[in-house]
Amino acid sequence: MNRPHLLVVMVEDHPGVLNRVVSLLRRRSINIDSITVGHSEQPGVSRITLVVPGTDDDIEQATKQLYKLLEVLKVTDVTDLPVVSHEMALIKVSAKAQHRQEILLIAQMFNARVIDASPNTLLLEMTGPEDQVDSLLAMLRSFGIRELVRTGSIAMTRGNQQISGKGLHNGVAPTVAVGAN
Amino acid sequence: MSTTKTASSSVLPGKAVTNGNSNGTVSPRTSPETLTGSQITCRALEAEGVDVVFGYPGGAVIPLYDALPSAGFHHVLTRFEQWAALAADGYARATGKVGVCIATSGPGATNLVTGLANSQLDSIPVVAITGQVGQAMIGLDAFQETDITGITLPITKHNYLVQSVEDIAPTIREAFYLARSGRPGPVLVDIPKNLFQASGKYVPAAVRERRGYQPTTTPNQRQVRMAAELLNNAKRPLIMAGHGILISGAEDSFAKLVDQTGVPVIFTLLGQGSLPESHPQALGLMGMHGHRHVNRALEECDVLVNIGARFDDRATGKVAEFAPKAKVVHVDIDPAEIGKNVHTDVPVVGDARQVINVMLQEVEPRSHDAWLAWIDSQRDTALEAALEDRPDWPEPYTIIKALGQATSHDAIFTTDVGQHQMWAAQHLGLERPNRWLTSGGLGTMGYGLPSAVGAKIGRPDLEVWTIVGDGGFQMSLNELATCVQEKLDVRIAVINNGYLGMVRQWQDLFHAKNYSEVEIYGPDFVKLAEAYGATGFRVTKDSEILPTIQKARETAGPVVIDFVIEPEANVWPIVPPGASNSDMMLHRFEDH
Numbered sequence: 001m002n003r004p005h006l007l008v009v010m011v012e013d014h015p016g017v018l019n020r021v022v023s024l025l026r027r028r029s030i031n032i033d034s035i036t037v038g039h040s041e042q043p044g045v046s047r048i049t050l051v052v053p054g055t056d057d058d059i060e061q062a063t064k065q066l067y068k069l070l071e072v073l074k075v076t077d078v079t080d081l082p083v084v085s086h087e088m089a090l091i092k093v094s095a096k097a098q099h100r101q102e103i104l105l106i107a108q109m110f111n112a113r114v115i116d117a118s119p120n121t122l123l124l125e126m127t128g129p130e131d132q133v134d135s136l137l138a139m140l141r142s143f144g145i146r147e148l149v150r151t152g153s154i155a156m157t158r159g160n161q162q163i164s165g166k167g168l169h170n171g172v173a174p175t176v177a178v179g180a181n
Numbered sequence: 182m183s184t185t186k187t188a189s190s191s192v193l194p195g196k197a198v199t200n201g202n203s204n205g206t207v208s209p210r211t212s213p214e215t216l217t218g219s220q221i222t223c224r225a226l227e228a229e230g231v232d233v234v235f236g237y238p239g240g241a242v243i244p245l246y247d248a249l250p251s252a253g254f255h256h257v258l259t260r261f262e263q264w265a266a267l268a269a270d271g272y273a274r275a276t277g278k279v280g281v282c283i284a285t286s287g288p289g290a291t292n293l294v295t296g297l298a299n300s301q302l303d304s305i306p307v308v309a310i311t312g313q314v315g316q317a318m319i320g321l322d323a324f325q326e327t328d329i330t331g332i333t334l335p336i337t338k339h340n341y342l343v344q345s346v347e348d349i350a351p352t353i354r355e356a357f358y359l360a361r362s363g364r365p366g367p368v369l370v371d372i373p374k375n376l377f378q379a380s381g382k383y384v385p386a387a388v389r390e391r392r393g394y395q396p397t398t399t400p401n402q403r404q405v406r407m408a409a410e411l412l413n414n415a416k417r418p419l420i421m422a423g424h425g426i427l428i429s430g431a432e433d434s435f436a437k438l439v440d441q442t443g444v445p446v447i448f449t450l451l452g453q454g455s456l457p458e459s460h461p462q463a464l465g466l467m468g469m470h471g472h473r474h475v476n477r478a479l480e481e482c483d484v485l486v487n488i489g490a491r492f493d494d495r496a497t498g499k500v501a502e503f504a505p506k507a508k509v510v511h512v513d514i515d516p517a518e519i520g521k522n523v524h525t526d527v528p529v530v531g532d533a534r535q536v537i538n539v540m541l542q543e544v545e546p547r548s549h550d551a552w553l554a555w556i557d558s559q560r561d562t563a564l565e566a567a568l569e570d571r572p573d574w575p576e577p578y579t580i581i582k583a584l585g586q587a588t589s590h591d592a593i594f595t596t597d598v599g600q601h602q603m604w605a606a607q608h609l610g611l612e613r614p615n616r617w618l619t620s621g622g623l624g625t626m627g628y629g630l631p632s633a634v635g636a637k638i639g640r641p642d643l644e645v646w647t648i649v650g651d652g653g654f655q656m657s658l659n660e661l662a663t664c665v666q667e668k669l670d671v672r673i674a675v676i677n678n679g680y681l682g683m684v685r686q687w688q689d690l691f692h693a694k695n696y697s698e699v700e701i702y703g704p705d706f707v708k709l710a711e712a713y714g715a716t717g718f719r720v721t722k723d724s725e726i727l728p729t730i731q732k733a734r735e736t737a738g739p740v741v742i743d744f745v746i747e748p749e750a751n752v753w754p755i756v757p758p759g760a761s762n763s764d765m766m767l768h769r770f771e772d773h
Contacts, residue, residue: 012393020334027335057520064517070339070359073393 004033005059005079006155008163009048010040012071020069021048030054030062034087034152045073049154051130076163078155085155088127090115091137094144095122103143110136121146213382218346219248221383222310222372225353227253228385231281233272233638234310235265239285240325241312244377257638257667260659262289264631266296267657269307271632274618275593276639277430279306279360286312287325290371291332295625297367298336302622303451304428306365308356313342315375330371338366343373346381354386363396364515365428396514400531400539408486408510408527409543415484417552418444419507421467421496424451424621425489425514431534432456432614435488438537443548445556447475449490450606451621457612464556468496469756470603474559476754476762479504481555486510489533492522493622502761512536564753564768574747575720577604577676584646584674585610587730592644593618593636597629597653599683601676603752605648616643627656630673634660637669644734645670651677651703661713664739672733673741675706678748686751690766691758710741719743 011017018037025032033051040047052059063075078085091112095103100122107114107124110132116123126136130153137145157163216224222245226234233255238246249256259265262284269280280300284293290311300307314323330340339359341352349372356368412418420442426435432455439446439462446456447467456463465472467479476498479485485507490496492511497503500522511518511525512533519528529536568578581604584594590612596602596619611617618636620628633647654675664671685699710717716736718729720743733740753768 016330019331023334061517061521064519068515068517070391070394 002053002055003079004051004053005056005077006083006085006153007048007050007052007059007063008074008076008078008155009050009066009072010074010163011046011048011069012073013039013044013046014071017046017069017071018048020071021066024065024069025050025052025062028062028065030058034150036087036152036154038154049152051153074163078157078163081161082158083155084158085129085153086127087130087133087151087153088125089133089137089148089150091124091126091140091145092121092147093124093140094120094146096120099143103140106136106139110139112136213384215380216383217244217248218349218372218377218379218381219245221346221349221381222353222377223248223252223254224383225350225386226281228350229279229353229357231279233257234281234283235259235268235272235635236283237262237265237285237289239287239289239312241286241314241374242283242289242310242377244374245283245310245312245372255638256283257634257663259631259634259663261657262292263294263296263627264634264657264660264663266293266307266309267299267625267628267631268635268638269309270296270300270303270305270628271595271618271635272639273300273305273307273635274632275615275636275643277615278639279308279357280635281308281310283310284312285325286314286329286374287327289325290329291327293369294332294336295623297333297369299620299623299625299628300367301336301338303620304365304424305367306360307367308353308360309367309369310353311369311371312377313371313373316344316373317375319373329369333369336367337369338364340369340371342371343376346376346379349376349381350383351386351389355389355391358388359394363394363398397516397530398514398532398535400512400529400536402539404527404529405536405539406543408512408529409540411484411508411510411527412442412444412486413545413547415444417478417482418442418484418486418549419478419482419504420444420446421449421485421487421490422446422452422455423449423488423490425512425533426452426455426537427614428489429514429532429534431489431537434534434537434541436460438541438544441541441546442544443546444486445478445549445553447471447478449493449496449621450619452490453606454611454614454617458610459612462553466606468493468498468762469758470607470752470754471756471762471765472607473561473564473754473765473767474556476756476765477559478556480506480763482507484508484510486512488512488537489514491515491518494522497523498756498762498764499760502763561754561767567768574750575723575726575744577601577744577746577750578608579723580674580676580720580726580744580746581605581608581648582610583726583730584648587727587734588644588646592616592646593633593640595619595629595632595636595645595647597647597649598624598626599650599653599681600678600686600750600752601648601650601682603683604676607752626653629653630657630660630664630671633671633673634663634667634669637671638667644672646672646674648674648676650682651675651679651706652681652701654706655701655703658709661710661715661739661741665714669739670737671739673739675741675743676746677703677706677743678746678750679703680748682750683752685749686755687758689749689751690755706741706743710739713739715739715741717741717743719745721745
């Protein structure tokens with residue numbers, strides 16, 4: 001079954017590492033829906049969150065291939081784990097005076113914030129799960145979306161579970177994909 | 182796709198400042214030697230035990246070549262950078278050591294690409310050192326600048342752009358470690374010209390601990406036990422012997438396993454030599470040009486143990502119909518190979534030798550005489566008879582068999598790619614490990630001669646032959662000059678049919694004999710050999726085959742034998758591309 005998978009990839013923070021990760025996925029015909037990169041809690045380690053569509057087998061193979069990159073420390077498929085997965089969107093929506101109240105009401109429903117306004121536009125910021133951002137956009141579309149930017153998802157497991165503790169290799173890695181080659 | 186890049190990894194390659202000497206306060210007695218980057222490169226190579234490098238000079242590596250005459254290793258000047266990469270590949274296969282090639286920036290580096298891809302697909306340890314334009318010029322489209330680390334990203338195990346003179350030695354140390362450990366492969370080290378010229382301290386480097394690189398060599402005992410259990414209970418087991426057995430040096434353990442279990446053995450193209458072909462349980466080549474009885478055995482086996490092969494499509498044919506009755510055990514050091522192409526029932530990740538050694542403790546003595554007899558009954562005896570009864574031309578199979586016999590199956594044979602390669606794989610009779618050097622994964626035409634150069638340099642004690650077609654030989658025949666210059670006793674058997682034979686065979690069988698662009702004119706190979714200062718012979722009759730091979734063996738320096746064969750001889754059997762191994766086409770006598 002083809003479905004979006006949410007992967008968390010811990011990598012060494014070196015120039016060119018993102019290129020290696022992305023290039024490998026391209027090479028193996030894996031499309032990327034979204035990718036976000038940033039520091040993790042560990043110095044020298046970056047955390048990449050990927051949304052990639054594919055079958056479970058495709059993603060397992062991609063995961064194993066990612067492990068072969070020297071700088072990749074850990075790959076976790078959190079798709080079926082209890083996770084919080086959020087993205088942020090900035091939305092510039094057309095808002096003439098007669099529509100402003102209605103748009104503000106919609107924004108309120110989604111906990112979106114107004115961060116800028118002009119006589120004809122409102123700039124909304126929303127943070128939340130991807131489908132909620134989609135819903136907000138669906139509600140706003142009829143007013144006219146002037147500009148849109150989305151960050152792509154970042155994810156973290158709920159509760160006590162920890163993706164990036166010490167001993168990165170002894171975590172949730174697939175059974176055969178221990179270590180790299 | 183949305184991207185947020187907030188990591189602080191924004192130091193642009195080439196914009197980094199060279200560290201220079203920072204410890205001028207240390208007393209000269211204890212401080213490490215100050216050397217140029219070129220000298221450090223040579224020292225670092227010497228520290229890896231390098232005794233020969235294959236290369237070609239050019240602008241960005243002139244400073245490195247300045248240091249070569251006083252380096253502790255020999256440099257072989259090939260006639261094209263691709264041959265340097267393939268010679269390093271041949272050297273590595275013949276010796277088990279890391280092969281080294283050197284090229285300049287730009288075209289020199291890009292010419293390495295095919296060779297590196299060849300080593301990548303066949304898991305051969307090679308380190309390539311390339312010069313890069315000076316750091317100040319990187320990114321400016323300078324003369325002979327190419328992004329060689331970008332270009333080689335998907336065809337190397339890893340690559341580096343060195344950023345400081347102090348990094349040269351540790352990077353080369355790590356490059357060699359990566360090239361030869363785990364699943365071996367090519368590693369490229371790109372060094373900007375100004376770093377060769379800069380001065381720095383040479384400190385012999387230790388291998389850096391890398392969290393992200395921990396090859397699994399010791400197998401999971403439980404998995405091995407499950408594999409052994411399958412073997413112990415199998416009625417019709419088969420072992421598929423792959424290159425990994427040779428890479429891990431497991432031939433002796435493997436022979437014990439084969440003897441103890443009584444299991445018949447089939448070979449992938451690169452797995453040949455892992456068990457002597459004269460062994461009663463050694464059945465021969467599998468796959469697209471595999472023997473009929475071998476592919477029949479695959480159809481019927483109930484347990485298939487793949488040791489160190491990656492289920493390449495040329496070996497498996499149509500995957501959905503591969504070994505349809507078998508439980509599959511897959512032993513591989515690379516976890517990513519497990520389940521990639523063929524569904525695996527029992528995966529075993531680990532070094533082949535370690536796995537076999539553990540397996541030896543678990544397998545029970547068995548014999549499979551009835552199964553072996555059945556397989557034997559599936560031999561294509563009609564083909565074998567036909568091959569021995571064709572008087573008009575020097576028969577390719579006869580030439581190949583004669584080469585094996587004349588050299589007592591003890592020589593190193595390299596091949597090019599095409600029909601001659603498959604004839605050789607089927608009929609050479611490979612008895613020893615690491616004596617069969619062929620481009621399996623990439624199928625690199627031109628591989629034959631440069632790999633023979635590398636093999637002969639690495640193993641001067643062994644007789645070295647290369648079997649090539651007239652097409653592939655015309656790609657790399659300029660290496661004859663290298664052979665003469667290096668005084669190499671390399672024997673070149675040209676299987677000359679005036680065609681790009683394998684393509685012609687496919688056009689014959691699958692494209693209604695539409696011989697599109699396969700007729701290939703060639704020079705007089707005897708005169709050509711003489712022009713290079715080598716020796717040339719021509720063979721046009723069966724009766725001349727053996728005597729000419731003997732003459733070549735007694736001649737010093739490189740020898741070319743031009744075996745003029747029937748233009749339209751085909752390789753039999755053949756599994757049509759995309760078809761199941763069970764749909765192999767057997768011979769067609771009217772073709773002969």
